[in-house]
Amino acid sequence: MTSPRPAPSTPDDVRVAARWLAHTLNQSTTTALDAPAGEVSWSCWRTAEHVVDDLVAYALQVASGARLGYVPITGPRGESEVVRVAPASGPAGLAEALTASAELLATQVEAAPPELRAYHPFGLADPPGFAAMGVVEIVVHAHDILVGLGLAPQAFPDGLAERALARLFPDAPRDTEATHDALLLWCTGRLALPGRDRLTRWRWDSTVREPAGQG
Template sequence: MRTLGGEQVEEAVADAVALLRTATDRDWETASSGRLEWSCRYVAEHIAGVLLAYAGQLAGRATETWVPFEMTLDEGTGNEDVLHVVETAGALLAATLRTTPREVRAYHPYPFRSADREGFAAMGITEVFLHTHDIAEVLGLSYEPPAERCADLLARIFPHVRPDTDPWRTLLWATGRGDLPGRAPVTEWRWRNNLVIPAERLTLQGLTPAAATDLAAGGDGGFAWVDGGPFQGTRDAAGMLVKAYETGVHRPVWGVFVLVRREDGRAVGGIGFHGVPDESGRVEIGYDLAEAARGNGYATEGLRALSAWALARETVTSVRATTEPENTASQAVITRAGFVRITGDGAEGGEGAGQFLYELRG
């Protein structure tokens, strides 16, 4: 799959700086930068400050709050020198991304208080794109980053946004900087890094549309899998997530998660919801494991963790799971996770529907 990392950060910074260098002889102090009502000079400093802050979060392994430092420029620093600082901060973030292990997550407030290296890369690149646009708009410069990269950003940190034929215009719309036909203006927005739910030996890592697209196409989704993984059920679930994303009905927290083993960072299976909770507050879970990971209690652990997370939501009254009558192994997993089998007719989805139905209530 296409990754976002140090190389992509460097490319974004290099393109932005090359454009802005054509206007360093202009007055950046009094020019107001578009909708932000910041001067162009302040926006350029902000780009550098954010890139440096993201590098600090990852390098410092911050997990509870921001690392308490900020960037201050020397008095008399000119426009050209500000761009040099942007380049430097971009290089520091790129170097940090290259040396940060995949499983490391650092503090970022939106929306689940953490992001991995790819999340910080995506946020950094987006900051460069958007704020270069802000400056260029004021200075009368033409700027449009690569459509493919904009699509990558949308599929990672804007999973709730239905994609469009023009990824750059969609990104501008999603951040309150433009209009899209048939869509209401955006007045407030936040990054949406993926949700990660901790368990004892596993972490349940929310699947982004970008990773799901790769998994559905036969790739690894950016995960290091145990032998024989992922199981076909995980690929099928990823394909359904992609369809939901493309039609604008994907809700990230009610999507698919990959079960990742803490001890070695290996993905062992997939688990996820069949959709959002219904009008009665019921939500259904499905799961599978790579054959090499079975028999270790991972499915039970994952099911308990995801069920507990769901039942902690105000909109959820019960979690359900179904299994084929002959699948005794799955029935054992569901039972160990605390679910109780429901008997009923086909309308209730019980034995009459050809499957066994289990439920866990809050």
């Protein structure tokens, strides 16, 4: 007998993930957030800004139902990432921007009809798919930020990794005793697992798949 598939990622998953990361940001200082975030090429501050930008972009995709590409909004020099948080606002402002952008995505997912499909380079996605992508952006980059701040790894809020894995990483290994958190970090190239090297190339699959057994 196969295990039941986890429920889809939800708008509240996005909100919970954002509040969880916002707590860490609020406990930090601007100087601390200038440190490199894990092994990504950004500072902790810039990594959090990247998450804010992605959440806004995903909200626009769901709001528009754009199928051919991202909604064509660029910065003044043509840059694709357009969201920046005023440095003078400090960690509290960065946390506020994060929770606000998460609320934008969560609200759009709640309002969207289930049949909506919108573009992502890793596959045309439905509203729960965008929720799952938002969750992954938040929690995986939260891991990067925690590493950059020299803090101990923290467990992700309950259920977030399991639901996001089921939606975006259908080929994730099942013959492992790793936690869902660790498996999500392995799938996104952040760590090795027993018997499995750390991935150097990875991507999720945001296409919409029919539940097993239908048809």
